[in-house]
Amino acid sequence: MKKPSKWQRLFCQKTTTVGQLARYKGVNISIKRDDLNHKIIQGNKLRKLKYNIEYALKNNYTSIATFGGAWSNHVIATAAAAHLCHLSSIGFIRGHELKDNPHKWSQTLAQAQQYGMQLIFLSRLEYKKKYQAQSVKNHIAKLPSAPYLIPEGGSNQLAIKGVADIIVELNQQVNEPTHILTACGTGGTLAGLIDGVAKASWQTTVIGIPVLKGGEYLQQEIETLSTYHHKVKWQLYCAYHAGGYAKTSKVVLDFAKKFSHDTQIPLDRVYTSKSFYAAYDLIDRGEITPGSHLIILHTGGLQGGVTA
Ligand SMILES: Cc1ncc(COP(=O)(O)O)c(C=O)c1O
Numbered sequence: 001m002k003k004p005s006k007w008q009r010l011f012c013q014k015t016t017t018v019g020q021l022a023r024y025k026g027v028n029i030s031i032k033r034d035d036l037n038h039k040i041i042q043g044n045k046l047r048k049l050k051y052n053i054e055y056a057l058k059n060n061y062t063s064i065a066t067f068g069g070a071w072s073n074h075v076i077a078t079a080a081a082a083h084l085c086h087l088s089s090i091g092f093i094r095g096h097e098l099k100d101n102p103h104k105w106s107q108t109l110a111q112a113q114q115y116g117m118q119l120i121f122l123s124r125l126e127y128k129k130k131y132q133a134q135s136v137k138n139h140i141a142k143l144p145s146a147p148y149l150i151p152e153g154g155s156n157q158l159a160i161k162g163v164a165d166i167i168v169e170l171n172q173q174v175n176e177p178t179h180i181l182t183a184c185g186t187g188g189t190l191a192g193l194i195d196g197v198a199k200a201s202w203q204t205t206v207i208g209i210p211v212l213k214g215g216e217y218l219q220q221e222i223e224t225l226s227t228y229h230h231k232v233k234w235q236l237y238c239a240y241h242a243g244g245y246a247k248t249s250k251v252v253l254d255f256a257k258k259f260s261h262d263t264q265i266p267l268d269r270v271y272t273s274k275s276f277y278a279a280y281d282l283i284d285r286g287e288i289t290p291g292s293h294l295i296i297l298h299t300g301g302l303q304g305g306v307t308a
Contacts, residue, residue: 005057005085006084006085007053007054007057007081007084007085010037010038010041010046011050015169015172015173016032016033016034016036016037016169017033017036018030018031018032018033018170018173018174018295019031019033019265021263024280024283025283025284025290026289026290026291026292027283027288027289027290027291027292027293027294028292028293028294029279029294029295029296030174030177030293030294030295030296031265031295031296031297031298032166032170032295032296032297032298033265033298034046034047034166034297034298034299034300035265035266035272035298035299035300035301035302037300039303040076040077040080040111040303041077041080041081041084042073042077042300042301042302042303043073043298043299043300043301043302044163044182044188044189044297044299044300045073045074045077045154045300046077046162047159047162047163047165047166047189047192048074048154048155048158048159048162048163048188048189048192049077049078049081049150049154049159049162050158050162050165051158051159051161051162052064052148052150052154052156052158052159052162053081053082053085053087055148055158056085056087056148057085057087059148061087061145061146061147061148062087062088062144062145062147063082063087063088063089063090063143063145063147063148064078064081064082064087064088064089064090064147064148064149064150065089065090065091065092065140065147065148065149065150066078066089066090066091066092066149066150066151066152066154067091067092067093067094067127067130067131067151067152068091068092068093068094068152068153069093069094069095070093070094070095070098070105070106070108070109071106071108071246071270072108072152072153073108073300073301073303074152074153074154075091075093075108075109075112075117076108076111076112076115076303076304077154077303078091078112078117078150078154079091079111079112079113079115079116079117080115082115082116082117083115083116088116088118088147089112089115089116089117089118090117090118090119090120090139090143090147091109091112091117091118091119091120092120092122092127092130092133092136092139093109093119093120093121093122094121094122094124094127095121095122095124095127096121096122096123096124096126097121098121099121107304108303108304111303111304120135120136120139122135122136130152131149131151152186153185153186153188154188155186155187155188155189155191155225156188157225159188159192160188160191160192160195160225160226160227161192161195162192163188163189163191163192163193163195163196164192164193164195164196164199165196166192166193166196166297167180167193167196167197167199167200167202168196168199168200170295171200174293174295175293176200176202176203176204177202177204177292177293177294177295178203178204178205178288178292178293178294179204179205179206179207179288179292179293179294179295180193180197180204180205180206180207180294180295180296180297181206181207181208181209181275181278181279181282181294181295181296181297182206182207182208182209182275182296182297182299183208183209183210183211183271183272183274183275183299184208184209184210184211184215184218184236185210185211185212185245185271186218186221187208187218187221187222187225188225189297189299190206190208190218190222190226190234190236191221191222191225191226191229192226193206193297194206194222194226194228194229194232194234195226195227195228197228197232198227198228198231198232199228203233204232204233205233205234205235206232206233206234206235207234207235207236207237207282208222208234208235208236208237209236209237209240209274209275209278210236210238210240210241211240211241211245211270211271211274211275212241212244212245213241213243213244213245214238215236215238215241216236216238218236219236222234222236237278237282237287240252240274240275240277240278240281241274242274245270246269246270248269248273248274248308251277252273252274252277252308253269253273253308255273255276255277255280256269256272256273256276256277256307256308257308259276260307260308265298266302266307267307267308268300268301268302268307268308269307269308270301271299271301272298272299272300272301272308273308275296275297275299276296279294279296
């Protein structure tokens with residue numbers, strides 16, 4: 001039998017654990033510890049990349065290209081995954097001003113480059129058009145062969161399939177919960193959980209916490225990404241952005257510090273500090289009622305060791 005590749009070996013290991021937290025106001029809370037699945041290709045990133053990398057390898061692509069901002073967890077995860085699989089990688093990055101100023105690069109970009117990712121910087125205007133931007137097309141045309149393109153945040157149908165596997169795992173680990181909650185950026189992770197819940201025939205309510213301001217627009221995105229959105233109870237709570245993407249507030253930071261101190265579970269500043277804060281606040285507000293079993297998906301985001 002053929003030896004599994006380094007990539008396949010990441011998935012031969014057992015599933016991520018489910019930790020039990022102290023009961024809060026009559027609600028049982030569990031955490032699906034996807035933050036422990038890999039040091040760099042962490043949390044929902046490993047889930048989203050699983051079938052995408054598999055597809056690229058199976059179809060003999062030699063390179064992968066993707067899109068993201070300077071702090072994108074998806075960009076660093078893609079760079080690391082490509083490196084592991086001996087694929088070359090290209091990151092189209094928002095922010096033309098960074099092009100000749102590597103001293104202004106985030107740790108994410110510096111690390112992505114160390115993994116061999118070629119970084120191409122786009123103006124904000126070009127980045128808005130991303131997939132259609134002329135400079136992206138020109139760059140791709142110059143490559144020896146077309147790269148496998150993964151969208152911003154990694155959210156495509158193969159990513160949704162990878163995230164839906166979380167529910168397959170949970171089905172072996174716990175009884176059907178009443179609620180499952182995740183942080184949202186592009187909405188791909190929420191869409192995957194919705195599809196997983198539908199396939200498991202669970203009655204679970206799937207809750208999304210957008211970390212960006214104006215997250216209401218994700219409703220439409222998720223309806224596009226998820227095949228089964230009409231079969232599952234799901235809801236976005238859009239008031240937990242704490243000022244917007246990569247911004248935060250004292251109340252969220254204080255919560256995250258206390259939570260991490262009490263549980264020894266680290267939370268990141270951009271995503272999980274907000275989603276975990278929201279989970280407890282929704283219980284406080286009676287949106288999640290006593291007797292419920294809530295599973296919070298820890299989506300990672302701790303690649304750079306940046307805790308809240
Ligand atoms: C740590 C973390 N949590 C949650 C998300 C949100 O995932 P999605 O873009 O699928 O909504 C992301 C990424 O975008 C992330 O890096």
